[in-house]
Amino acid sequence: MSKPNLGVKIGGVELKNPVTTASGTFGYGEEFDEYIDLSLLGGIVTKSITRHERKGHPPPRTAETASGMLNAIGLANVGVDAYVRDKLKFLRGLGTRIIVNVAGFDLEEYLYVIDKLNGHDEIDMIELNISCPNVSGDGMEFSAHPETAFDVVSRVKKICDFPLMPKLSPNVSDIRGVAKACEEAGADALALINTLYGMAIDPFTWKVKLTNVTGGLSGPAIKPVGVALVWRVFNTVKIPIVGIGGIMDYRDVVEYMLAGATAVQFGTANFIQPDCTVRAISDLEHYLRERNISDINELIGKAIKI
Amino acid sequence: MSKPNLGVKIGGVELKNPVTTASGTFGYGEEFDEYIDLSLLGGIVTKSITRHERKGHPPPRTAETASGMLNAIGLANVGVDAYVRDKLKFLRGLGTRIIVNVAGFDLEEYLYVIDKLNGHDEIDMIELNISCPNVSGDGMEFSAHPETAFDVVSRVKKICDFPLMPKLSPNVSDIRGVAKACEEAGADALALINTLYGMAIDPFTWKVKLTNVTGGLSGPAIKPVGVALVWRVFNTVKIPIVGIGGIMDYRDVVEYMLAGATAVQFGTANFIQPDCTVRAISDLEHYLRERNISDINELIGKAIKI
Amino acid sequence: MRIELPLKSFPKPGTFLHIKPTREGSDPLLRRAFSIYDYHEADGAVEVLYKVFGRGSYILSRVPVGEKLDTLGPLGNGFEIPDPARKLIMVGGGVGIPPVYLLAKCCLREKIPATQITFLCGFSDRTDLVLSERVAKLNVTTEISTDDGSHGYHGYVSELLREKLAAGLAGDKTNIYACGPEGMLAAVKRVALEHKATCYLSLESIMPCGVGTCLGCVVKKAGEERYHRVCREGPVFDANEVEL
């Protein structure tokens, strides 16, 4: 059989395959340059950037949990100016799609950062991290309610030169409402899920394991939640979905695509196997060949009810 | 050192220790009678009962996930009449606290079931499972919004002969609002968390693993979420909290109590070690002795920030 | 796999052990059920026979000899020793052979003449033939079928059963005992009905708890919208009780 097609399309952007990296787990790509051929990836989502540099929380910033980990890095990043100045240069040459994750603590910050990124054609897409607390609002995450989500996405969309992909939090009562609001606000795609709200305490020292007390739960432990929410959103909106959460290998990629994802992001897995992404890509090709599937898009949303 | 006190008090009810069993994971106690001395337990929470008998979903009803499991049993239960007729008899003699978990798909069903239970003094407390979809409402879980939670809890409280403990869902944008609403509605205690919304698909057969498609995620995988939400609620309400989620042994009991729980429930752990509860009780006593802690209540909410 | 599990008395055939494969960490989380395959009265050791499917059985296959295993059981409701007057046909499909083997061994131990017993082993191909090794040693009439015809009878073991019943073995005087994949059991049930034979099936199901409390392992009761717990009311059922 001829080489199956692994290419997918997200918000008008063509990826050579559905395998991309999750924000904050792949830095700006540099560290992985020595482990894998970055040009093989469908895309790279870079660490959340904000208006100003952020040093992040004091350590300890992570703790291991059952089949997962907690993190409270604190959105440490170089800030948008240094990002544009120092990081885009490296990313330009990689031969893979560059998706810039943008975070903000109020509407103005999002708009400021997007404005700074506009015009830089190394960038293929913006992933909007709306799982941040709205400090000048009620302090709740922007993605916690359809109204706030609609507000920030529609305002950003107006000024954004690039396709826009809001990234949704799983910590919501009804993700369908939030997803619908983003779609109506003009989102070109949706990425989900971000980390689950979590915490750990050492029963012997009585100390919390993170200086920030609570953090974000990621890893295989959360995969069933990510798959369920992708499935829910897939049955709610028409725009493409990028599935995230506990993806470790090609089988998890298939599971997310069957649930309705058009592409996926590998996060925590990068910490355990630096080459997990490229391995998954070749395994996916093998998987399709074995089954005589000529196009990976045939998997999307094809989960069979029993 | 003299025997440390393990006794705790939940909504006016004294438990000989903080270790109880989670609804739906311990049946009505009968099956475990041959494995453990039930009289050692702080209490037993029985399987959710509804107005009429429910046969539950067709199999498969469960699937294993990373450090967890999904279940969609479908609230299978004998119905309140058979429960009162056949099950209370057995429970009466056990010498442990009996907490009856009540579920409903509309307000009337809750009121009907509570009315049938009123007057039966074998019952020490009611755990109100408000994580069910309100079919005669917007189809969302009662515990998804503070308003709906307040409504059902206040109405039930008016007619309920027993202390009332609503059981909260983790699938909410802000559990603090829901917890506060329950407290204002007259709840005597709060139990959390119920299972996380989840789903799994077999990447080789493409079939969903549960006939119900989605199910509830439980087990060690969700412990960080349970601990975080207990901590959040502990810092929001004054009524006692019963911690649930991924508790496998005494260390997890300590972790939940440090986060703010006054008592805990063992769920999935019962499937893996039928004697996990009684083991935890003796381990807890040993833990307190070693540290010269005379009263287990000294642990509640004592997590140390770093 | 041999497990030193001092059982005082001969275990009831059809009952199972619930074994925790994981010794470190919480993944995989749940126990796995394995039918009791054999029992050694000398030292009271129990044996299970398994095939490596997925994670649990793979981990078990790598447990060093002499390691402690966390085991619950024997659990469940096994086969009743049949009335000696009946003809007995044992049908085992792949890893379904162990419980039926133990039943046959038990029958012989109860002085039921070997001539009363016929043992049919079904496989998809020849790769798993080893599973029938001890059956051959029972000295009862034994026949093997493979779906691909690579060994013995060519076709499903249920078809082999049909031929046996057609060729003389009077159905209404026969008890059939079967364990194997659900598809095979459904077929065996149909054949048994056709020939008015009494039929007992040992079912498989995903079993989180194994002791009857999670309600996860259920199978539909024949005729009514109710369920049996495979781990508690079963795993052995009269074929007429369950809907496959």
Next chain:
Amino acid sequence: MRIELPLKSFPKPGTFLHIKPTREGSDPLLRRAFSIYDYHEADGAVEVLYKVFGRGSYILSRVPVGEKLDTLGPLGNGFEIPDPARKLIMVGGGVGIPPVYLLAKCCLREKIPATQITFLCGFSDRTDLVLSERVAKLNVTTEISTDDGSHGYHGYVSELLREKLAAGLAGDKTNIYACGPEGMLAAVKRVALEHKATCYLSLESIMPCGVGTCLGCVVKKAGEERYHRVCREGPVFDANEVEL
């Protein structure tokens, strides 16, 4: 533990291996970092020396000899071979001994005279003394301290260091290389400052990725509100660069 990890050249002392303890399932999830303890030029095998703390090290301690281990590395930024003119004091606390041992071995290999090197090993009590076995074989001046006085010098190894510096070893002509628990390193840093000695510390931290991308392992930079990645900029730092 000996790991066959064909390294062509002698590894840089202070670098570490990132080892996945879990071979089945996803719990525990993360790799564990272990300093390279020794290197055998004959077959290019690397050794790590560890103590069983929690789950990861426990699982490793039960890996049968000959098993494949999933290992990344050598990773990180190790010790630089010092200027032969300097006096060298190596300070290792418990499982902090391995990287400093390899540095000492390297120095001797680089023809730095043994007389230049003093090796101080600190323990809480005598239970872990084995960790200093190979140090003794280096034929450099070696002293051992135990917090409880059960063996050698009675007190913290940092106090032993202070006495050495007070008794002659001119601080400003001395390089100190230390690895151990954070408290010990902080004390060593203080002592080094008092005596104007140059001081390099190998730090520990919880390391999810080990390659510099998760930003989980950071330590605060001295003086400023910024952080170093222990896995990438470290684990070895000039004591003046970090705030403990």
